[in-house]
Amino acid sequence: MKVISRLSAWVTAIAICFVQQLTITAQSLPYTLPALPYEYAALEPFIDAQTMEIHHSKHHQAYVNNLNKAIAGTTAANLPLEALLQQISYYPDAVRNNAGGHYNHSLFWQILTPEKNTTPTKSLEDAINKQFGSIDSLKILLNKAAVSQFGSGWAWLCVDTKNNLFVSATANQDNPLMDIVEKKGTPLLGIDVWEHAYYLKYQNKRGDYLSAIWNVINWPEVSKRYDEYVMSNQFVEWQALHEFSSVFTPLFQQSEQNNLAPIKAKSHNLVEKSSDLAKSVIPNPYKTQKIKLAVKKLVAESKKLHQLIEKKEDDQTIKKALNSLQATFKTIIN
Numbered sequence: 001m002k003v004i005s006r007l008s009a010w011v012t013a014i015a016i017c018f019v020q021q022l023t024i025t026a027q028s029l030p031y032t033l034p035a036l037p038y039e040y041a042a043l044e045p046f047i048d049a050q051t052m053e054i055h056h057s058k059h060h061q062a063y064v065n066n067l068n069k070a071i072a073g074t075t076a077a078n079l080p081l082e083a084l085l086q087q088i089s090y091y092p093d094a095v096r097n098n099a100g101g102h103y104n105h106s107l108f109w110q111i112l113t114p115e116k117n118t119t120p121t122k123s124l125e126d127a128i129n130k131q132f133g134s135i136d137s138l139k140i141l142l143n144k145a146a147v148s149q150f151g152s153g154w155a156w157l158c159v160d161t162k163n164n165l166f167v168s169a170t171a172n173q174d175n176p177l178m179d180i181v182e183k184k185g186t187p188l189l190g191i192d193v194w195e196h197a198y199y200l201k202y203q204n205k206r207g208d209y210l211s212a213i214w215n216v217i218n219w220p221e222v223s224k225r226y227d228e229y230v231m232s233n234q235f236v237e238w239q240a241l242h243e244f245s246s247v248f249t250p251l252f253q254q255s256e257q258n259n260l261a262p263i264k265a266k267s268h269n270l271v272e273k274s275s276d277l278a279k280s281v282i283p284n285p286y287k288t289q290k291i292k293l294a295v296k297k298l299v300a301e302s303k304k305l306h307q308l309i310e311k312k313e314d315d316q317t318i319k320k321a322l323n324s325l326q327a328t329f330k331t332i333i334n
Contacts, residue, residue: 030071031081033061033064056105071095100178104154107187112218120222121226121227131165142155146191146206149171156189158183158187163230165188168182238282241277278296278298278299294332301328
């Protein structure tokens with residue numbers, strides 16, 4: 001997910017709404033089975049094709065189907081999946097088990113890859129080394145958590161609200177996003193230790209499965225999730241930047257649809273918010289000469305855009321100024 005799209009989601013607070021019907025039709029189902037980003041046989045010899053096919057097309061599909069049935073006609077059907085998980089204690093077990101199953105497996109497919117010898121980005125590797133000593137130490141801790149999980153469940157690498165990494169395990173289809181777990185955080189990597197994830201190939205040898213799975217971990221994806229989370233935390237810390245985005249992002253998105261009416265009506269708000277941004281205290285992660293110059297440029301471009309609109313310049317000129325402002329904004333958040 002792109003940072004801009006995440007910011008837009010926060011700013012506009014868009015919840016996906018669905019028609020509530022007694023009989024669920026294909027058009028009204030809120031959740032669907034995600035396609036795998038690789039073939040069923042792509043992870044062999046570490047995870048066999050038959051296991052992948054059954055795991056994805058049968059088990060995960062069942063979680064999706066049962067979740068849709070469990071939330072049909074309820075307020076839960078109006079919530080994004082992560083928001084639902086974060087307040088899961090208010091819902092019955094059928095929602096808890098199947099919402100968790102859908103989220104957990106959707107993440108699981110993404111953090112696996114047929115690409116060989118992938119490695120974490122430097123930012124994630126540094127965080128792992130700081131928290132655990134080394135990647136090998138992390139693997140030992142995660143495998144220990146997975147082996148020690150009695151019965152079915154998951155082992156997790158997560159990041160907390162202070163950007164610290166931690167390892168945990170949850171039973172059944174619970175995960176660290178849920179408000180019922182002891183240690184809450186955002187999952188970066190999850191290892192499925194339900195028997196259906198490995199029994200056809202490894203039988204009861206969970207340890208062998210855990211040793212093998214590290215050969216197909218998608219470290220670039222795990223790193224991406226970590227980097228995006230850290231960025232979002234930094235963004236939230238800089239309130240003035242968040243407030244500028246709350247005005248600018250939806251206006252820019254409307255302009256991309258060739259609708260300049262909103263920006264023409266609210267360009268003065270951009271001038272105000274950019275001025276507030278320039279007066280604000282820049283958080284340490286952003287406190288560089290490049291960012292300081294970009295904020296100064298943002299103020300100047302916001303004023304210029306407003307002046308062009310006040311002078312009733314043509315749409316092409318306004319779009320050019322708006323695109324320049326967007327480029328400067330991206331310099332800051334990227």
